[in-house]
Amino acid sequence: MQIDELIENFELLEDWEDKYRYLIDLGAKLPPLPQELQSEEWKVSGCQSQVWLVPEVVMENGQKLLDFKGSSDAAIVKGIVAVVLSIFAHKTPAEIKEIAVENIFAKLGLSEHLSPSRRNGLSAMTDKIRYYAEVL
Amino acid sequence: MYDIEQIRRDFPILSVSINGHPNTFLDTAASAQKPQCVIDAVSQTYANSYANVHRGAYYLSEEMTVKYEQARAKVRKFLNAASEHEIVFTRNATEALNLVAYSWGRKFLKPGDEVLISQAEHHANLIPWQILRDEIGIKLQIFKIADDGSYVADEFLGLLSEKTKLVSVTAMSNVLGTVFPIADMVKAAHRVGALFMVDACQYAAHRKIDVQDWDCDFLAFSGHKTYGPSGIGVLYGKMSLLEQMPPYQVGGDMVDTVSYDHTTYALPPARFEAGTPAMVDAIGLGVALDYLQNLGWDNLCAHEEELIAYTNAKLQEIPGLKIIGTAADKGGVFSFDLNGIHAQDVAFILDKEGVAVRTGHHCAEPLIKRMGYTSLARASLGLYTSHQDIDRFVNALQKTQSFF
Numbered sequence: 001m002q003i004d005e006l007i008e009n010f011e012l013l014e015d016w017e018d019k020y021r022y023l024i025d026l027g028a029k030l031p032p033l034p035q036e037l038q039s040e041e042w043k044v045s046g047c048q049s050q051v052w053l054v055p056e057v058v059m060e061n062g063q064k065l066l067d068f069k070g071s072s073d074a075a076i077v078k079g080i081v082a083v084v085l086s087i088f089a090h091k092t093p094a095e096i097k098e099i100a101v102e103n104i105f106a107k108l109g110l111s112e113h114l115s116p117s118r119r120n121g122l123s124a125m126t127d128k129i130r131y132y133a134e135v136l
Numbered sequence: 137m138y139d140i141e142q143i144r145r146d147f148p149i150l151s152v153s154i155n156g157h158p159n160t161f162l163d164t165a166a167s168a169q170k171p172q173c174v175i176d177a178v179s180q181t182y183a184n185s186y187a188n189v190h191r192g193a194y195y196l197s198e199e200m201t202v203k204y205e206q207a208r209a210k211v212r213k214f215l216n217a218a219s220e221h222e223i224v225f226t227r228n229a230t231e232a233l234n235l236v237a238y239s240w241g242r243k244f245l246k247p248g249d250e251v252l253i254s255q256a257e258h259h260a261n262l263i264p265w266q267i268l269r270d271e272i273g274i275k276l277q278i279f280k281i282a283d284d285g286s287y288v289a290d291e292f293l294g295l296l297s298e299k300t301k302l303v304s305v306t307a308m309s310n311v312l313g314t315v316f317p318i319a320d321m322v323k324a325a326h327r328v329g330a331l332f333m334v335d336a337c338q339y340a341a342h343r344k345i346d347v348q349d350w351d352c353d354f355l356a357f358s359g360h361k362t363y364g365p366s367g368i369g370v371l372y373g374k375m376s377l378l379e380q381m382p383p384y385q386v387g388g389d390m391v392d393t394v395s396y397d398h399t400t401y402a403l404p405p406a407r408f409e410a411g412t413p414a415m416v417d418a419i420g421l422g423v424a425l426d427y428l429q430n431l432g433w434d435n436l437c438a439h440e441e442e443l444i445a446y447t448n449a450k451l452q453e454i455p456g457l458k459i460i461g462t463a464a465d466k467g468g469v470f471s472f473d474l475n476g477i478h479a480q481d482v483a484f485i486l487d488k489e490g491v492a493v494r495t496g497h498h499c500a501e502p503l504i505k506r507m508g509y510t511s512l513a514r515a516s517l518g519l520y521t522s523h524q525d526i527d528r529f530v531n532a533l534q535k536t537q538s539f540f
Binding site: 077 | 477478480481484485488510539
């Protein structure tokens with residue numbers, strides 16, 4: 001799903017319960033991450049639950065783009081992973097550097113529901129994605 | 137008489153609203169809330185009688201020193217220690233445990249000596265011994281607990297031998313709530329010539345301690361879990377042992393004489409209190425211990441016992457909820473699994489309902505694994521926990537189930 005579409009969908013949801021239910025649903029609909037990728041190598045440290053992010057480089061018209069697969073063992077965080085994956089899907093390293101994730105989560109109406117330590121999970125994911133954008 | 141409504145009013149934070157709901161604080165095992173008298177003691181000390189201790193020959197310093205030493209006297213009374221010299225103020229219980237490992241362990245332990253701990257220890261009572269194992273070559277022995285979290289005497293006695301130099305065990309598990317029979321264990325340890333250290337972090341806030349009755353050699357507890365300020369902890373040690381131990385840190389206020397060539401150290405406890413101590417927090421701790429004891433141990437224990445039974449009964453009514461740690465003698469600690477839902481998901485939704493629980497490995501990762509989990513949610517009770525708290529907790533758990 002495109003991020004704009006996600007933002008529209010979230011705007012229709014009024015309270016935290018609906019937003020959480022939708023997040024859980026988004027996480028559940030993520031394509032399953034193969035067991036062998038749920039390894040230390042792809043683990044994002046700094047999250048309260050286990051989170052994995054796996055980058056993939058694609059070349060399109062001579063331009064380098066990144067895609068990500070990911071998952072978590074916790075349902076709500078897995079939903080956040082799903083949102084993060086759509087935010088960063090099919091972007092150039094330069095674009096990845098520019099994206100203001102916090103603003104997008106504010107638009108989704110989720111930032112107020114994510115306490116600092118949970119947001120650390122989100123920022124750990126973002127940091128990891130930016131790291132991959134830099135080194136790959 | 138234990139007037140829970142009156143007691144709750146002593147804790148201002150309990151009337152703060154959380155996410156639009158009443159504050160249902162069920163994380164006292166991680167850190168307890170503070171009564172107004174402790175908050176006042178801290179702020180009034182800063183406002184009216186603050187100066188450094190043991191140093192200045194002037195009014196405020198004298199007054200501050202007297203208050204700091206009065207706090208030590210209160211801790212002595214709280215533990216029923218033989219002397220105030222046996223009470224060392226530390227930053228927290230972790231520092232107290234590390235102090236013994238660093239100072240006593242490095243001086244007295246030799247390769248092949250054994251330190252015996254339980255499977256239910258907090259990291260703070262595990263890692264210091266692992267370090268000594270790797271540095272000195274001691275053997276770290278770990279006795280098993282039962283699947284329900286119970287203490288098994290045969291497991292403990294089976295690993296206790298002439299080689300055991302120190303037993304270090306929690307009096308009440310922070311994950312399972314299991315209460316260990318410290319007095320019996322100390323006797324057994326002393327029979328083989330081993331010393332005994334008690335991690336009383338959880339126990340201290342819930343039941344009366346008498347170190348002379350237990351006859352333990354060392355004991356650690358933290359101020360912040362006993363309704364006192366953060367940043368202050370206590371190490372109790374028998375004087376005959378503390379006297380033989382070298383300093384753990386060195387600097388000001390812990391020396392006898394210093395020249396450029398040589399330094400002789402002060403007697404305990406000053407020897408172990410290098411630098412300016414957390415004196416205001418110590419004063420706050422003294423007030424917290426007074427508060428706790430003024431409630432009356434019998435009243436407090438009766439309240440908590442009844443509430444534990446109530447919580448057990450209520451939780452058992454929830455289909456799919458499994459309590460991890462069901463020893464017959466346990467404190468108000470309820471680690472649980474709810475229908476296999478990730479502990480973090482449970483905590484997220486409980487939080488939206490104003491209910492605070494801890495999640496994760498609770499600084500006891502090997503224990504969580506031993507119980508068959510990677511992460512657990514934990515609700516814990518305190519002296520201010522009410523039946524309404526438990527009812528709101530149970531309702532929030534049922535709501536959580538509706539999400540999955």
